[in-house]
Amino acid sequence: MPELSLNDWVAYALLVALFLIFIISYFIARARQKQGKAQAEAKTRLDAILHRSSERGEGIVIGLSEGDGARLGSLAGLTGLQTQAHVFRHSLISDVPPKAMAGEGSLALLSQQLNAGTYDGAAMPELFRMDSSALAGVENYAYLAGLLPELSRPNLSALVMQGELNPELILALDSAKRQGLDTVVASSSLSGQAASYLADPESALGEEAFLNQSTRPREKAGLDASLITLKIIRALIVVGLTVAVLLHFLGVLP
Amino acid sequence: MKKAVPLIVAVLSALLVMVGIFFREDLGGWVSVVLNWAIVLSSVALLVVLARLLFMHIGYITMGRQGFIYSLVAVLAFLFTLIAGFLFGVENPTFLKWIAGIIRPLETALLGLVAIVMASLGIKFFYERGWNALTISFAISAMVFLILGLGFLQAIDFPPLQRVIHVIEGLPMIGARGLLIGVALGAILMGVRVLTGVERPYDD
Incomplete structure (x- = not known):
């Protein structure tokens, strides 16, 4: 085991704090759900899109991670799933x-497996179609080349993108907007966030890229716990940085 | 049981890889073995998905679906590349030259398109959102960094000006670090959610 510096200890302490806060918040959220005290569900933009698409009978294109960012183990890709x-x-x-479009083989397979499970779980496996998830392309531009034609399909209402997405995603966003589609974007890459913010002021920034939505009790409690944990950890970081700056000026810290 | 097995496998694999980061030497290369399995599985997954994609396009052609001509081009290009790759080898300079000769111009064209779309969205940014604190600061920062990017100011030999430029050039890094801390926190939390089985992206 390598020797640990002060920075390492601070990082480990933060990790342990984050883990503990998450676990405690999760159990509190589950207990509140069981007692029926859970907060009324906030209506999100994705909810609005889902309602609208159901009412009008229109489809949604989902863009998962692309290019190098879609490699096996990409957490943003899993959030997109x-x-x-x-x-x-x-x-x-x-x-x-x-229809979901992935930028990597294993992500596309996981996506297909998830869709099959969703239809199976709803007791309607006959409605599952293999082409509900597809590989768009394995490089950034190949991914775009696979995704852009999907946006030209008739009767679409929205483009939802979540994962590790590069600034080139702006072409897909622009194309979607021109065709009157709603867009929701959450990219975990900084350049992707900057580009998507230019096209869509409500695109996800920072940690928001890893937040997803669910109506399932376990996942919903996990999301609530994540939001509480993020608030507490952010406050801890701000206080920690302020104290560190003060100590630095007082000559205590190098 | 059907739900428990994938959860146990996922959590154990994640813990093994995590422990391996701290005790790499003590584990005697076991982490590399697990990571190699992941790479092999990922490659097989890519093969399966590519085959599925090919059959999907062949299906579109046989059905005569609207726009099937694009599927035809995709299938022909795929077969051409595959056969040429098998015949000449993927390291063959002529083969690489052919592939690069097709891909690079297309990628460059798309890159040019990205630049144009970004510029047009930059203009639309003011048109749609009007003049407010955000758009004004965006305009000022864009102007300042465009001027700094030209490099004329850096050439002036005036130390106080250089210090100011140095401070200004550090500003984007401060913003990026703020966002990076957020991204890192989000990623860690997602990892914790997967590790504890709260999120199961592999299962529905």
Whole structure:
């Protein structure tokens, strides 16, 4: 085990604090759910899109991670999969079923497996179609080349993108906007966030890229616990940085 | 049981890889073995998905679906690349030259398109959101960094000006660090959610 510096200890302490706060918040959220005291669900933009697409019988295109960022183990890609599951659960009998486009082989397979499970869990496996998830392309531009034609399909209502997305995603966003589609973007890459913010002021920034939505009790409690944990950890970091700056000026810290 | 097995496998694999980061030497290369399995599985997954994609396009062609001509181009390009790769080898300079000769111009064209779309969205930014604190600061920072990017100011030999430029050039880094801390926190939390089985992206 390597020797640890002060920075390492601070990082480990933060990790342990984050883990403990999350676990405690999660159990509190689950207990509140069981007692029926859970907060009324806030209506999000994704909810509005899902309602609208159901009413009008229109489809949704879901963009998962692209290029190098979609490699096996990309956490942002996994978050995108959760969002995909949420969209599919709400569009099981839609006239135009949603379609997910992934930028990597294993992500595309996981996406297909998840869709099959969603339809199976809803006791309608016959509605599952293999092309509900597809590989768009394995490089950034190949991914765009695969995604852009999907946006030209008729009867679409929205483009939902979540994962590790590069600034090139702006072409897909622009194309979607020109065709009157709603857009929701959450990219975990900084350049992707900057580009998407230019096109969509409500795109996710910072840690928001890893938040997803769910109506399932376990996942909903996990999301609530994540939000509480983020608030506390952010406060701890701000206080910690302020104290560190003060100690630095007082000559205590180098 | 059906739900428990994937959860146990996922959590144990994640813990093993995490422990391996701290005790790499003590584990005697076991982490590398697990990571190699992941790479092999990922490659097989890519093969399966590519085959699925190919059959999907062949299906579109046989059905005569609207726009099937693009599927035809995709299938022909795929087969051409595959056969040429098998015949000449993927390291063959001529093969690489052919591939690069097709891909690079297309990528460059898309890159040019990205630049144009970004510029047009930059203009639309003011048109749609009007003049407020955000748009004004965006405009000022864009102007300042465009001027700094030209490099004329850096050439002036005036130490106080250089110090000011140095401070200004550090500003984007401060903003980026703020966002990076957020991204890191989000990623860690997502990891904790997967590790504790609260989120199961592999299961529905």
